[in-house]
Amino acid sequence: MEIFNGRLNNCDRHGNSDGDDRGNLVIDIYPLSSYYFSSKPAVASKDETVADRTQRLKSNYDAHGMRNCVEAVILVELFKHPHLLLLQSKNCIYKLPGGRLRPGESDVDGLKRKLSSKLSADEDCYLSQWEVGECIGTWWKSDFETLPHPYLPASGKNPKECTKIYLVKLPSSKDFIVPQNLKLLAVPLCQLHENRKTYGSIIAGIPQLLSLFSINIVDT
């Protein structure tokens, strides 16, 4: 890199340059090895048919309006490349940690509650356990069983579901406690990128949502 007129020429590897003055563009990530993983009893899952589920979602929509979900993007470092934490259930579906908000619950409180339920001992103190950052993407479903899109339905129809993706920053070390019926995986961004077949549009699109950040691998 050359020094030109006393300022750095072009960007460095992380894309930092003169144009950036937003300090919150940096995400510090720590090695996977600095985190601890154990399990807890499985959370009872709703065993229902697709038709039952659609019916349940319809009743909820009639009672409470649009279904609001929140999901977390949590990163760790492995082999000098950022890895995303994903939960995998028995039926092989990959999910971001998160879930549905209760009526009237705020995004941040709801996400912290879900994270504690899926990734740590569920009870008390969930409000102080997690650092929820900015919303990096939003997906809407125009119907209960349709695919999500990153914009409101162009038809002007009221969406049935809205999912917001939030960046969640980890401390340098943490104990993760995962329900026994779920597997917690760390998947490299380069494996997620454009891999909609395996991970679905939302997860496969996360590397693009993260691209504007400077991911700083902290050497411990």
Next chain:
Amino acid sequence: MRSTPKINDTTSNFLLIVNLHPAFLCERSREMVTSSVVNTYPLSSYSFGTKEPKMEKDTSVADRLARMKLNYMKEGMRTSVEAILLVQEHNHPHILLLQIGNTFCKLPGGRLKPGENEVEGLKRKLSSKLAANSPNMQPNWQIGECVAVWWRPNFETIMYPYCPPHISKPKECKKLYVVHLSEREYFAVPKNLKLLAVPLFELYDNVQRYGPVISTIPQQLSRFQFNMIPA
């Protein structure tokens, strides 16, 4: 006129107020300090003229990559900046794209000069491609947030939204910025180019037609709330 979706109902009372804090516009975003609002005006509020042609410097992909290699030897990694200009039609956001020939579309923007500031460079490129030549008809370019960064590891067409592991000398870094347009502007488009307003739903997932950078813009914009100002 289609009715606005339920989710935007709280914005209808605030359309005429300028400088309203974005946190009040949507119930759900109250705790999101960084939630940003993008005002989009109807396509019809802008006027378009033409100016002299601006030909591409390279006639083929191979030529383009060869010139990139030459520049890299002289100046190091290329930094390019591109603009996402948004308008609305039928209450749906549209992006302005420049079409070369019959099919190839690109965002307005281009390569920065060595040491050039990104914001200044993007304004320079926008004026070069879309502004009339006379100095008193320059649009008020308001450069907003960077929403995506793409990296080119080798002198090849492929780019990634991260610098791939084991690549210490990327050849290009391309940054996409949202550009906020005022309610009225006059754009002068080079005669050899066409300016299109393409809806987000047409871009989404359409890698065949628009390539991986442009077709993923809808996801990258989904962090914003669109305030679609009616005609």
